[in-house]
Amino acid sequence: MTLVIDGLSKRYGQVVALDRVGFRVEPGEIFGFLGANGAGKTTAMRIVLDILRADSGTVTWRGRLSTELPRRTFGYLPEERGLYPRMRVLDQLVFFAGLYGVPGAEARRAALGWLERFRVIDLADRRADELSKGNQQKIQFIAAILHDPEVVLMDEPFTGLDPVNVSLLRSAFLELAARGRTLIFSTHQMEMVEALAGAIAIIDHGRLLTGGPTREVRRRAGRPVVRLAVEGDPELAWVSSLAGVRLIRPGPGISELSVEPGTDPQSILRAALARGAVVTCFEIADPSLEEIFIELVGRPPDDGVSVGAPAAVESAA
Amino acid sequence: MSAGHPDGSLLPNAGLVARREYVEKIRSRAFAVATAILIAVAVGAALIPIGLRALDRGQITRIGVVSSDPAVTARVVDLVSAYLNPVPPGADPATVRGHYRLSSQPDLASGLANVHAGRIESLLEVTIGPSGGLDFTFHGNDGPTSATIQRLQVATFGAAVVEYSQSLPHTGPGLAFHLPSFELQPTDRGPSVAPIDPGATASRTLLASVLVVLIFITLTVYGMWVATSVASEKASRVMELLISAATPRQLLVGKVVGVGAAGLTQYLSILVPATIVLALQDPIATALIGPADPGEAPLVGLTLPILLAFGAFFVLGFLLYAFVYAAAGSLVSRPEDIQQLAMPLSFVSMAGYFAAIFGMTAINSSPVAILSYVPFFSPYVMLSRVMLGQVDAWEIGLSLGLLIGAIAISAWFAARIYGAGVLLYGQRPGFRTFLRVAIRPDGG
Numbered sequence: 189m190t191l192v193i194d195g196l197s198k199r200y201g202q203v204v205a206l207d208r209v210g211f212r213v214e215p216g217e218i219f220g221f222l223g224a225n226g227a228g229k230t231t232a233m234r235i236v237l238d239i240l241r242a243d244s245g246t247v248t249w250r251g252r253l254s255t256e257l258p259r260r261t262f263g264y265l266p267e268e269r270g271l272y273p274r275m276r277v278l279d280q281l282v283f284f285a286g287l288y289g290v291p292g293a294e295a296r297r298a299a300l301g302w303l304e305r306f307r308v309i310d311l312a313d314r315r316a317d318e319l320s321k322g323n324q325q326k327i328q329f330i331a332a333i334l335h336d337p338e339v340v341l342m343d344e345p346f347t348g349l350d351p352v353n354v355s356l357l358r359s360a361f362l363e364l365a366a367r368g369r370t371l372i373f374s375t376h377q378m379e380m381v382e383a384l385a386g387a388i389a390i391i392d393h394g395r396l397l398t399g400g401p402t403r404e405v406r407r408r409a410g411r412p413v414v415r416l417a418v419e420g421d422p423e424l425a426w427v428s429s430l431a432g433v434r435l436i437r438p439g440p441g442i443s444e445l446s447v448e449p450g451t452d453p454q455s456i457l458r459a460a461l462a463r464g465a466v467v468t469c470f471e472i473a474d475p476s477l478e479e480i481f482i483e484l485v486g487r488p489p490d491d492g493v494s495v496g497a498p499a500a501v502e503s504a505a
Numbered sequence: 506m507s508a509g510h511p512d513g514s515l516l517p518n519a520g521l522v523a524r525r526e527y528v529e530k531i532r533s534r535a536f537a538v539a540t541a542i543l544i545a546v547a548v549g550a551a552l553i554p555i556g557l558r559a560l561d562r563g564q565i566t567r568i569g570v571v572s573s574d575p576a577v578t579a580r581v582v583d584l585v586s587a588y589l590n591p592v593p594p595g596a597d598p599a600t601v602r603g604h605y606r607l608s609s610q611p612d613l614a615s616g617l618a619n620v621h622a623g624r625i626e627s628l629l630e631v632t633i634g635p636s637g638g639l640d641f642t643f644h645g646n647d648g649p650t651s652a653t654i655q656r657l658q659v660a661t662f663g664a665a666v667v668e669y670s671q672s673l674p675h676t677g678p679g680l681a682f683h684l685p686s687f688e689l690q691p692t693d694r695g696p697s698v699a700p701i702d703p704g705a706t707a708s709r710t711l712l713a714s715v716l717v718v719l720i721f722i723t724l725t726v727y728g729m730w731v732a733t734s735v736a737s738e739k740a741s742r743v744m745e746l747l748i749s750a751a752t753p754r755q756l757l758v759g760k761v762v763g764v765g766a767a768g769l770t771q772y773l774s775i776l777v778p779a780t781i782v783l784a785l786q787d788p789i790a791t792a793l794i795g796p797a798d799p800g801e802a803p804l805v806g807l808t809l810p811i812l813l814a815f816g817a818f819f820v821l822g823f824l825l826y827a828f829v830y831a832a833a834g835s836l837v838s839r840p841e842d843i844q845q846l847a848m849p850l851s852f853v854s855m856a857g858y859f860a861a862i863f864g865m866t867a868i869n870s871s872p873v874a875i876l877s878y879v880p881f882f883s884p885y886v887m888l889s890r891v892m893l894g895q896v897d898a899w900e901i902g903l904s905l906g907l908l909i910g911a912i913a914i915s916a917w918f919a920a921r922i923y924g925a926g927v928l929l930y931g932q933r934p935g936f937r938t939f940l941r942v943a944i945r946p947d948g949g
Binding site: 234237239240259262264266268269270271272273274275283284286287288289328331332 | 517518521522525529738741742743744745746747748749750751752928
């Protein structure tokens with residue numbers, strides 16, 4: 189009853205886009221798929237959708253190979269947004285739903301419902317090239333889910349949306365998941381993953397670095413984070429002299445410190461008090477996903493630089 | 506897609522794609538403009554025979570006459586000339602310029618030499634029998650059904666009658682009238698083909714050229730429509746959504762059928778006014794250049810078989826080229842890059858077009874016959890053979906059969922290239938990419 193991605197490998201000439209990647213997504217789960225540009229996320233999604241064939245490995249959903257599943261099983265929001273520029277919004281939605289087998293009248297009704305919900309009902313008769321980027325993105329999201337797919341794959345669904353639309357999309361996510369739909373999305377915005385994703389996978393250079401339930405991944409990282417604030421000392425320069433402690437995110441208010449395994453976080457508090465500082469905040473927490481990501485990948489998730497992939501392959505990977 | 510895949514069937518998705526493509530195409534302004542221009546061209550083509558007749562009227566056919574007796578020659582020249590160049594009632598004979606100029610030739614050898622040198626079109630040889638009866642041999646390339654020959658037969662019969670009547674003794678019974686024979690002796694030494702009236706040949710050649718040009722333009726233009734449409738779906742990135750909703754085969758067939766239907770719509774909107782002009786050709790000719798002369802060659806225009814051949818080669822030729830153009834379009838990232846891939850393809854198209862145009866002068870030669878079976882050329886070359894040469898039904902059948910086979914093969918290859926090509930971005934478009942993807946669609 190799960191989406192099982194098992195040992196996927198894919199090469200483009202000399203470039204390895206995926207190297208034996210495997211993970212599971214439970215039905216009704218919201219799953220965060222994380223990786224820098226060129227990590228292999230899009231390639232993996234395309235293989236799940238069966239628009240690209242893996243060199244080896246399989247994808248199964250409810251025990252059936254993805255190559256044997258009808259296309260309407262899946263909904264897809266590609267990273268590169270695109271609509272027919274000169275076609276009316278409602279016509280496009282009905283057209284795409286039609287390709288997935290939804291009868292015209294039903295598609296129309298469902299499309300109008302979603303347009304209403306996303307507060308863009310007045311755009312139904314407008315041409316796509318007259319729409320703002322954010323509105324186009326909402327239309328594309330509707331196009332991906334209008335046929336009510338069992339699994340929705342979304343590449344960067346939140347990028348380019350303003351906070352109001354982000355929250356509209358979030359509630360749509362939660363509602364779909366509550367109805368038993370399985371959602372897989374990639375994003376650079378880690379706070380969105382923390383807020384929404386019950387499970388994650390992080391890949392880099394085509395290899396799975398870590399994966400599993402979000403809470404477990406954070407705990408497993410085994411490297412707690414200390415959030416510390418000291419009155420009158422925003423720099424916390426003295427921290428770097430402590431063994432096994434690193435200032436990873438200095439802040440005017442609260443700063444974040446990483447603590448090497450084997451180092452007692454309490455030693456930081458003791459050191460601060462020993463200096464006679466007034467500690468206004470001291471918190472030991474699991475590392476954030478962002479920290480785990482940086483730790484594993486070696487750079488922040490929104491660092492746009494992709495490594496080692498020639499231009500032709502970059503967009504395909 | 507593997508056999509038994511739930512998305513394996515073409516319908517309804519290919520139909521949805523075709524309908525969307527069709528509606529978008531025929532609603533566009535470019536479509537309206539192109540259609541209007543082509544209607545003007547077609548109506549012009551339909552008027553060509555009338556123009557040719559007008560030209561023909563100003564043309565003079567030179568016929569030499571030769572016999573063993575210069576006096577008989579002179580009388581035949583006068584009589585035949587008077588018959589061939591009638592003076593309309595009420596017109597002054599001095600101002601009427603006839604279409605036929607007859608001249609006496611000193612002997613058969615020099616007369617034939619003049620024909621070969623092109624100083625006269627044909628030679629009428631008069632043989633005087635032992636009893637004074639006349640027989641006629643026509644040395645020329647006019648066929649037995651041509652207007653010139655039909656009128657000459659009547660004229661020579663008249664000349665024979667006059668000659669006979671003058672030879673009658675004034676008293677007593679004379680010799681019985683010798684019924685003159687009239688023989689045709691083709692002068693060219695080319696392959697023996699049922700000769701076509703030169704006037705009709707000129708008119709048909711022009712019409713064939715117009716149709717071949719029309720098919721060349723439409724195949725190239727509609728082919729580019731397909732390629733541009735695929736490439737702009739890629740450029741606008743709507744492709745990724747499409748390819749996850751429908752299979753490459755459904756998308757490809759839908760696209761080709763949709764654009765083809767738009768092309769056919771254009772073709773029909775051209776055909777209707779052109780056909781009206783053709784149907785009304787005689788009234789229009791009468792209005793423009795006056796009534797037809799008696800015995801004037803009938804207007805040779807578009808006929809139903811020609812239209813059917815054009816329709817068949819247009820549709821099949823389009824399908825063949827469209828699949829290749831679609832595959833080419835799937836490999837470029839921007840519509841501007843299509844030219845690079847379309848270039849080799851338009852060379853192929855142009856080769857067929859030139860073969861058809863230049864082949865018209867040697868329409869029954871074997872290179873032309875061979876080219877008329879080669880799929881990428883046959884839409885042009887077979888069409889011109891159908892119009893100008895002698896083609897057996899099996900030849901047309903073979904040509905069409907090979908064309909249909911080639912369409913199936915190109916559709917299969919195109920689906921392969923398309924499935925892989927639509928996801929490739931940033932590739933240098935070129936013929937090598939095309940071949941590489943055709944051979945190994947899944948990367949490598």
